[in-house]
Amino acid sequence: MPRALITGITGQDGMYLAELLTARGYEVFGLVRGQANPKAPAVRRALPSIRLLEGDLRDLPSLIGALERSRPDEVYNLGAISMIRLSWRQAELTSEITGTGVLRMLEAIRIHTGGDMAKVRFCQASSSEMFGKVRKAPQTEATAFRPRSPYGAAKAFGHHITVNYRESYGAFACSAILFNHESPRRTEDFVTRKVTRAAARISLGLQEKLVLGDLEARRDWGFAGDYVEAMWLMLQQDEPDDYVVATGESHSVRDLLDVAFARVGITNWEGHVQYDPRHARPEDAQVLIGDASKARTRLGWAPRIGFGGLVEMMVDADLAAARREATGRA
Known part of the structure; x- marks a missing residue:
């Protein structure tokens, strides 16, 4: 073993x-x-x-x-x-x-x-x-x-x-x-989980606003x-x-918001999102997008879950948690 x-x-x-x-x-x-x-x-x-x-x-x-x-x-x-x-x-x-x-x-x-x-x-x-x-x-x-x-x-x-x-x-x-x-196990300090959790809670009336920094920041x-x-x-x-x-695809925080809120049936998320410059980093990396050709060729590795599927997976997990919270409040 x-x-x-x-x-x-x-x-x-x-x-x-x-x-x-x-x-x-x-x-x-x-x-x-x-x-x-x-x-x-x-x-x-x-x-x-x-x-x-x-x-x-x-x-x-x-x-x-x-x-x-x-x-x-x-x-x-x-x-x-x-x-x-x-x-x-x-x-x-x-x-x-x-x-x-x-x-x-x-x-x-x-x-x-x-x-x-x-x-x-x-x-x-x-x-x-x-x-x-x-x-x-x-x-x-x-x-x-x-x-x-x-x-x-x-x-x-x-x-x-x-x-x-x-x-x-x-x-x-x-x-x-x-x-x-990312994953449903990501802590709520990270922007991905912050967005998916907020989308779930807003859809159930447990939260009104989501405060974020730069919506144009892009990541792979x-x-x-x-x-x-x-x-x-x-x-x-x-x-x-x-x-x-890496996946080799670049997406913005705005893209993240689109997918997350669409998953809970909200097409116009702008009214729920508030910008706060205090959430922006003092310095930030520019466009990060990885070329994993070496890993694909030598390791035979490739990502199985794409961006949309990842965000929806996280929203679904947060939606289940939000429903339990809503039931507990009732």
């Missing part, structure tokens, strides 16, 4: 990846920070076979201890402070966890394996936010990084240090350059469940490498 350790297991990617690995016969371990982590009970309910280990990406000894207890064949580093707007207010903490945390995990693997890093295969969840102020689209593995946020800069460090350990220590280390990916949005499969495929190859994981 193969064994895997996942950092960030309480997030949407961690949950989907744990489900995928469990279905494939893995023994899965998840790293959580603190014994009283508020998200841990949800993981235990959804995935009772998962073993949770205490550890912190800011604490090297705890990572070594987690590796000694789990003895993994594969490590997936998904842990990060992933809110881009928050990274401006907590830039140092973001760099410590999202950036230097990658170095600590790689160093922990080096120590755990006695320097023979190829014994444990490693996947780093990199981000399209590393591209930032892009000069051309779509972006590939060869596109230069010009991050425009502390989050993007921290992810760029994590990406580069992963490459460094691969080239310097012979680590089987891959970076998955993940473009935006895919389904998180598809993207974790790409990460697993990377670690099944003969040689480690880096791969863009």
Whole structure:
């Protein structure tokens, strides 16, 4: 039975990846920070076979201890402070966890394996936010990084240090350059979930207004469940490498609003949406759209769920939750 350790297991990617690995016969371990982590009970309910280990990406000894207890064949580093707007207010903490945390995990693997890093295969969840102020689209593995946020800069460090350990220590280390990916498990802090939840609640009279920033901001949005499969495929190859994981389609927040509100039967959403410049980022990446040709060719990977299907899936889940809320109020 193969064994895997996942950092960030309480997030949407961690949950989907744990489900995928469990279905494939893995023994899965998840790293959580603190014994009283508020998200841990949800993981235990959804995935009772998962073993949770205490550890912190800011604490090297705890990572070594987690590796000694789990003895993994594969490590997936998904842990990060992933809110881009928050990274401006907590830039140092973001760099410590999202950036230097990658170095600590790689160093922990080096120590755990006695320097023979190829014994444990490693996947780093990199981000399209590393591209930032892009000069051309779509972006590939060869596109230069010009991050425009502390989050993007921290992810760029994590990406580069992963490459460094691969080239310097012979680590089987891959970076998955993940473009935006969403799901019904996405937290309400992200614009996709904020929109789908509001559409559901407004349609039932539970909410009147939705406050947003730039409606013309564009992203390449895919389904998180598809993207974790790409990460697993990377670690099944003969040689480690880096791969863009994306749909190759660009959509605006306005497009997101169109699909979400149409799903609940509202064709004129403008009267429900209010612009607030405080929701805009100090600096924002330009048009991000990924070219996943390498992943399609070498990994045989392709996204199964398109933009429209993704948004409708999220709205349906939020509509079910909103109906339960409405029933509880009655």
